[in-house]
Amino acid sequence: MRTPSQTVGPFFxxxxxxxxxxxxxxxxxxxxxxxxxxxxxxxxxxxxVWDASRRKWGRCGTDGQGMFEFTIDPPEPRLYVHVLARGxxxxxxxxxxxxxxxxxxxxxxxxxxxATLVAEQEDGALRFDIRMQGERQTVFFSE
Amino acid sequence: MSDLVLPDDPDFGWEVxxxxxxxxxxxxxxxxxPLVTLPEELHRLDGPVFGxxxxxxxxxxxxxxxxxxxxGERIIVSGRVLDEDGRPVRGALVEIWQANAGGxxxxxxDQHPAPLDPNFSGAGRCxxxxxxxxxxxxxxxGSYPWGNHDNAWRPAHIHFxxxxxxxxxxxxxxxxxxxxxxxxLDPIMHAVRxxxxxxxxxxxFDLANTQPEWALAYEWDIILGRGGGATPPDID
Numbered sequence: 173m174r175t176p177s178q179t180v181g182p183f184f185x186x187x188x189x190x191x192x193x194x195x196x197x198x199x200x201x202x203x204x205x206x207x208x209x210x211x212x213x214x215x216x217x218x219x220x221v222w223d224a225s226r227r228k229w230g231r232c233g234t235d236g237q238g239m240f241e242f243t244i245d246p247p248e249p250r251l252y253v254h255v256l257a258r259g260x261x262x263x264x265x266x267x268x269x270x271x272x273x274x275x276x277x278x279x280x281x282x283x284x285x286x287a288t289l290v291a292e293q294e295d296g297a298l299r300f301d302i303r304m305q306g307e308r309q310t311v312f313f314s315e
Numbered sequence: 316m317s318d319l320v321l322p323d324d325p326d327f328g329w330e331v332x333x334x335x336x337x338x339x340x341x342x343x344x345x346x347x348x349p350l351v352t353l354p355e356e357l358h359r360l361d362g363p364v365f366g367x368x369x370x371x372x373x374x375x376x377x378x379x380x381x382x383x384x385x386x387g388e389r390i391i392v393s394g395r396v397l398d399e400d401g402r403p404v405r406g407a408l409v410e411i412w413q414a415n416a417g418g419x420x421x422x423x424x425d426q427h428p429a430p431l432d433p434n435f436s437g438a439g440r441c442x443x444x445x446x447x448x449x450x451x452x453x454x455x456x457g458s459y460p461w462g463n464h465d466n467a468w469r470p471a472h473i474h475f476x477x478x479x480x481x482x483x484x485x486x487x488x489x490x491x492x493x494x495x496x497x498x499x500l501d502p503i504m505h506a507v508r509x510x511x512x513x514x515x516x517x518x519x520f521d522l523a524n525t526q527p528e529w530a531l532a533y534e535w536d537i538i539l540g541r542g543g544g545a546t547p548p549d550i551d
Binding site for chain 2: 173174177178179180181182183184185186187188190208209210212214215216217220222227229252254256257258259260261262263264265267276277278285300304305306309310311312313314315
């Protein structure tokens with residue numbers, strides 16, 4: 173039996189966002205929006221990104237529009253993404269693939285689900301929105 | 316009250332119920348589609364490693380981060396970070412944040428009309444030692460109202476964030492204090508349906524670690540990560 177999870181609550185930024193930690197690379201800008209089941213932006217969330225192949229980690233709190241932003245190097249082959257927020261009793265895990273990516277895991281998913289894991293090219297940056305619920309909910313993985 | 320605190324359910328499992336209805340903010344935020352199983356080789360991987368460079372000199376002592384001393388009951392909070400087999404988790408980054416003694420966070424969104432304390436920011440960091448041990452000096456946080464339901468008050472708590480050895484050993488949780496009557500009314504705590512698992516969130520009063528004439532002490536061990544002695548395979 174392990175210690176169970178509890179929500180980060182609304183005030184996590186005093187503990188988790190004390191310094192800028194959103195540069196885990198230098199080549200590419202990654203940004204996106206965290207969106208709840210009513211289509212509203214989540215302004216009190218935090219996104220953590222783990223580039224396992226380069227062993228680079230970063231995190232970024234969402235702003236009033238639910239936006240987060242990182243500087244990364246091109247995913248080889250994927251980035252691990254943790255989502256934490258008020259109202260979320262346990263963090264959720266998803267994966268981020270670059271546009272056009274393909275692997276066994278992606279290919280095993282239905283097209284709509286697969287699309288939630290693949291970032292889009294947007295003005296030279298990567299765009300990766302995360303939806304917590306609904307028909308276009310981001311695929312989250314069990315750990 | 317019944318819709319806020321559901322009956323205990325030891326069969327639910329040790330983890331929290333993510334869509335627990337008593338905590339209203341889960342409604343539009345808890346994923347409503349089943350989780351997808353990640354292939355084992357994709358999630359047995361090392362996580363980020365933190366070091367002394369990530370710490371400030373007085374990050375472990377929340378009572379000495381300003382010119383003056385904060386108001387409130389000075390406490391020592393210490394414990395060990397262990398895996399399920401009881402082995403220490405060394406070098407884990409432990410981050411905490413909390414309300415001040417009056418139940419107010421040093422955060423612009425917190426509008427609870429309790430006083431801010433200019434000598435208390437309420438955030439700390441440390442790394443676990445070779446025995447998995449961590450230690451903070453802080454102020455006992457106050458309870459505060461939170462608007463989830465009529466006359467809702469959070470039991471006193473300290474937020475904890477931990478990074479263990481494996482990437483999947485990420486944990487964000489809350490430590491509670493023994494004997495707090497608000498715990499039985501709290502939907503966030505009761506979202507952990509198994510009472511044995513929920514009990515792991517409550518610290519123990521720690522007479523042995525008190526410092527006479529200076530501070531009371533609480534001990535809270537954190538079980539982080541699977542046992543079994545498996546070492547991560549090299550992947551990617």
